[in-house]
Amino acid sequence: MNQSNTEHILASFEEALRESRNSVLRMASVAQQNLEHAITGLLSRNSELCNQAIADDDEVNSYEKSIDGEGLKTLMRFSPVATDLRQVLAAMKIANNLERISDEAGSIARRARKIGKQAEVAETRMMEPLYEMAAELLRDGIRAYAESDVSLAMSLYELDQKLDKAHRKTIKELTKAMEQDPENLKVYLHLIFVVRCLERIGDHAVNIGEESVFVESATDIRHVGADALKEFSSE
Amino acid sequence: MNLTSLLPIAMQKETIKSSAQQDESVGAEVSVSADVAESPAGRPDYIKVCDFSFNYVPAVRVLHNITMEIPERQVTAFIGPSGCGKTTLLRNFNRMNDLIDGVSHEGKIYVNDQDIYDRNLEVISLRKRIGMVFQKSNPFPKSIYENVIYSLRVSGQKKKAILDETVERSLKSAALWEETKDRLHDSALGLSGGQMQRLCIARAIANRPEILLMDEPCSALDPIATAKIEELITELKENFTVVIVTHNMQQATRVSDRAAYFYLGKLVEMDDTTKLFSNPEQKETEDYISGRFG
Incomplete structure (x- = not known):
């Protein structure tokens, strides 16, 4: 690692990089909150929280556009290189992942509103452990970015595998429930989509971790396979 | 970290296809010396600097134990803050620093495996193999035609066919032929700044050198003229080993294959x-x- 903690000669460049990082962190906090509202709305059958999660998605969308716009401006004005360039690119890509996460939260909230109008089924509780894993992945992905923590980013793969496994298992159980309780088929179907949204959120969180690794180590660990990842982790 | 499979895409060495490859007429115009033509593919090192130190006066050492290899027919950029020694090293490659009193050096510099400080080497013959373009264009107060063939005139070449061929070939290689072919006998001083610099490049390559040294060749030019010179550099590397000193980081990233950062000699x-x-x-x-220097 040869990254510098020396400030740029151009204070405006330093400020642009700092602001882009801060905007990503603010955006992440709104996306996290939207997810929390959506799941709480689902579990507590609270349509107000669901509405809030859907409405607040607009804020996340605005953040994405603003981070992209500022990133473009930074590329144009300062022609960053090395770590600075990776930081600008990562901010834009992380913003894109956060926007998708918030979209997934919005989808969960929409499903939750519909589920809330139907009879309550015990299987709704199955979403809780999946949400916890997805939320942890998101939290750690953001922390890895904020604290430049490569090992934390690398640890996301393991947790994401657990989430994938839980996702497959839950879908199996929900399919079984559909067969046993066809009256509530619609609810189970909505829940299957919720499970899928949570699994996608895990994937986006992993993407955020990968971008953090790219910023810190200039290494692209996307799609490299398990062996190469293992080798990288041991470096 | 030694994981080639994990190297970021941006770090993967790109093969820059110059427009000279697309426009074979340009490449065909400039032939290369027998030595270069016979060099094996795979870009062997053409200039080798071995533990080279240089002093302007005995007490002032401006280059310290430089060791580097410059590959054949690629563009190598020297970057670094003012006074870091990049121009001094560049001017050592054709022994221009010999003209300054009191200079001394240690170590070796090889051009195509020939020690350029070898006592038996004629400096003039070395300089014929190495063209140089300076920061400020310096055309002679003569016609465009005479500027290009100046070195041939000095070496006694009188055959008009050869002189004409050299002018056309050199101006085409310097991407200046189309703009000047109808006014070859006009004064070179009537050209624009960018055209003058391209004329100087044409003059530098008229004698079919192996190496082209460029010392901030675009620093006095506007963005359009700069873009034309940069495009030209990319084309020239098909036939010449180019070493460029530049303060423009973006220019270094755009035109060079290899880059060397110097600091305090x-x-x-x-x-x-x-x-x-x-x-x-x-x-x-x-x-x-990244602009954090200092």
Whole structure:
């Protein structure tokens, strides 16, 4: 690692990089909150929280556009290189992942509103452990970015595998429930989509971790396979 | 980290296909010396600098133990703050520094495996093999035609066919033929700044050198003229080994294959340009290229 903690000669460049990082962190906090509202709305059958999660998605969308716009401006004005360039690119890509996460939260909230109008089924509780894993992945992905923590980013793969496994298992159980309780088929179907949204959120969180690794180590660990990842982790 | 499979895409060495490859007429116009033509493919090192130190006066050492290899027919950029020694090293390649009183050196510089400080080497013959373009264009107060063939005239060439062929070939290689073919006998001083600099490049390559040294060739030019010279550099590397000193980081990333960062007379780091500008090994390099220097 040869990254510098020396400030740029151009204070405006330093400020642009700092602001882009801060905007990503603010955006992440709104996306996290939207997810929390959506799941709480689902579990507590609270349509107000669901509405809030859907409405607040607009804020996340605005953040994405603003981070992209500022990133473009930074590329144009300062022609960053090395770590600075990776930081600008990562901010834009992380913003894109956060926007998708918030979209997934919005989808969960929409499903939750519909589920809330139907009879309550015990299987709704199955979403809780999946949400916890997805939320942890998101939290750690953001922390890895904020604290430049490569090992934390690398640890996301393991947790994401657990989430994938839980996702497959839950879908199996929900399919079984559909067969046993066809009256509530619609609810189970909505829940299957919720499970899928949570699994996608895990994937986006992993993407955020990968971008953090790219910023810190200039290494692209996307799609490299398990062996190469293992080798990288041991470096 | 030694994981080639994990190297970022930006660090993967790009093969820059110059427009000279697309326009074979340009490449065909410039033939290369027998030595270069016989060099095996794979870009062997053409200039080798071995533990080279240089002093302007005995007490002032401006280059410290430089060791580097410059590959054949690629563009190598020297970057670094003012006074770091990049121009001094460049001017050693054709022994221009010999003209300054009191200079001395240690170590060796080889051009195509020939020691350029060999006592038996004629400096004039070395300089014929190495063309040089300076920061400020310096056309002679003569016609465009006479500027290009100046070195041939000095060496006694009188055959009009050869002179005409040289003018056309050199101006085409310097991407100036179309603009000047109808006014070859007009004064070179009537050209624009960018055209004058391209004329100087045409003059530098008229004698079919092996190496082209460029010392901030675009620093006095506007963006359009700069773009034309940069495009030209990319074309020229098909036939010449180019070494360019530049203060413009973006220019270094655009035109060079290899880049070397100098500081206080020392070579801090030399690497593929994409690697040096995306993930330099040394913190000092990162500080300089990202504008944190000082």
